[in-house]
Amino acid sequence: MDKPLVAASACLLGTPVRSDGEACEFRPLSRQWSEHLRLLPFCPEVGIGLGTPRPHLRLSKVDGGIRLVQPRSGKDLTDAMVAWATRTSDDLAGLGVNGLVLKEGSPSCGVNRVEVHPSEEGRVVREGVGVFTMVFMALNPHIPVIEEGRLNxxxxxxxxxxxxxxxxxxxxxxxxxxxxxxxxxxxxxxxxxxxxxxxxxxxxxxxxxxxxxxxxxxxxxxxxxxxxxxxxxxxxxxxxxxxxxxxxxxxxxxxxxxxxxxxxxxxxxxxxxxxxxxxxxxxxxxxxxxxxxxxxxxxxxxxxxxxxxxxxxxxxxx
Ligand code: SF4
Structure with a gap:
């Protein structure tokens, strides 16, 4: 309890879990602030059983709603992600997490302005929230969240x-x-x-x-x-x-x-x-x-x- 506990998208902490098999380490968090915070990595897409590397996911408009889909296979992973996010949000709150740092732009982790693709014709709009993050914020409005880009x-x-x-x-x-x-x-x-x-x-x-x-x-x-x-x-x-x-x-x-x-x-x-x-x-x-x-x-x-x-x-x- 001596240092705050911050959970973070695992790719930001240097773990190669992105869909391309790479990481995107955010060094201020992983190298500097790690001395003053306890950091807890998690990856929602690995959490629902997807491998690394994997076909990328995106948010798509389907029948008036927004779904998390894998365009290559046509799979809809929304329900699996919501179920995992609900369990994991409770687990993180139970562990006493004091804040979350999340990867911007991700259809699973993004906090805002995530790309939403039209079902057929039309333009991509940046108005989505990552599915994990949406569930976490709804269940834990007392815990601050931020995207890594804003920490610059x-x-x-x-x-x-x-x-x-x-x-x-x-x-x-x-x-x-x-x-x-x-x-x-x-x-x-x-x-x-x-x-x-x-x-x-x-x-x-x-x-x-x-x-x-x-x-x-x-x-x-x-x-x-x-x-x-x-x-x-x-x-x-x-x-x-x-x-x-x-x-x-x-x-x-x-x-x-x-x-x-x-x-x-x-x-x-x-x-x-x-x-x-x-x-x-x-x-x-x-x-x-x-x-x-x-x-x-x-x-x-x-x-x-x-x-x-x-x-x-x-x-x-x-
Ligand atoms: S799901 Fe989140 S933690 Fe996993 S690779 Fe994508 S952005 Fe990083």
Whole structure:
């Protein structure tokens, strides 16, 4: 439980399971982030019993619906894939997976804009979702998913990993069983995290907890609803202004005896970050220093940053 568990399309981790018998390794994930995450490979097409190499699959419009077919043989593999995806989604959730990284464009693994072919004449449209991924997201809306292509953008990578760590901390907080006190404590501890990333989630999620307990729901169900709503709110890339606002809030929590000169220094740094003149780490390091933590970042400040990208150099580019 010390590191988040992320399941990934096996071909992205270097396993040669693609239909052409090759891999398409995504090295930031397989080589760098692997130091900070536990990675779990899976391949839906191998999972349903297809060999490697194999004739390729695609999504096709059939009788108004979208099916997973093997054009060469004409086989429809949709039902087999849905059954495997349902079992495997439950298994992955049961193993405590905190996020999924999936191969873009795949008719089994793609998250969006997968090619859908017409049954006869017509043009190919990019409007599909891989069949495995569609089932997983429907069954586990509280677990963040992303395609590897989006992780090439440092902002998107940092945000995804922040969502993964948030899910992981929630899992740890609930491992002894959820109670109202534990859930409220988790929510309060993540005030700065939420304020830094979404406009209104802190208030809305607090209300959702209160409503759940007022309605007499079991604590585990309230906690699950909390994470579903939180991940939905977090499914938008945060802006600089939100982080800057959260840093100002963090500064306001600092020891009131801090000299005004030191406060001025960090306020100037936050403003420079807001305008794009400094990376986010600059005011964060000053906050850390002013908090006097000597490198051990307190929880409310640590939630502004993310140890994984910082260690891999991704955050340094922000
Ligand atoms: S089904 Fe998914 S994991 Fe398997 S080869 Fe295709 S993209 Fe990779």
């Amino acid at each position: 953008d440092p902002n998107q990578a940092e945000h995804f990993l922040a969502r993964v760590h948030f899910h992981h901390r929630w899992q740890i907080a609930g491992q002894e069983g959820w109670t109202a006190q534990r859930l409220m404590a988790f929510h309060d501890e993540h005030e700065i995290f939420l304020v830094a990333r979404t406009a209104d989630a802190k208030r809305k999620l607090g209300q959702s907890i209160a409503t759940g307990f007022d309605d007499g729901l079991p604590a585990a169900e309230v906690a699950l609803r909390y994470m579903i709503e939180a991940q939905d709110d977090l499914n938008v890339l945060p802006r600089r202004g939100r982080f800057a606002h959260a840093m100002e809030r963090a500064l306001s929590r600092m020891d009131p005896s801090l000299s005004s000169a030191r406060r001025e220094e960090i306020i100037r740094s936050i403003h420079a970050y807001r305008k794009g003149h400094l990376p986010r780490m600059a005011p964060l390091l000053l906050l850390d220093h002013l908090a006097g933590t000597n490198g051990s970042i307190p929880p409310w400040l640590g939630h502004l940053s993310n140890p994984v990208p910082a260690a891999t150099g991704v955050l340094a580019e922000l």
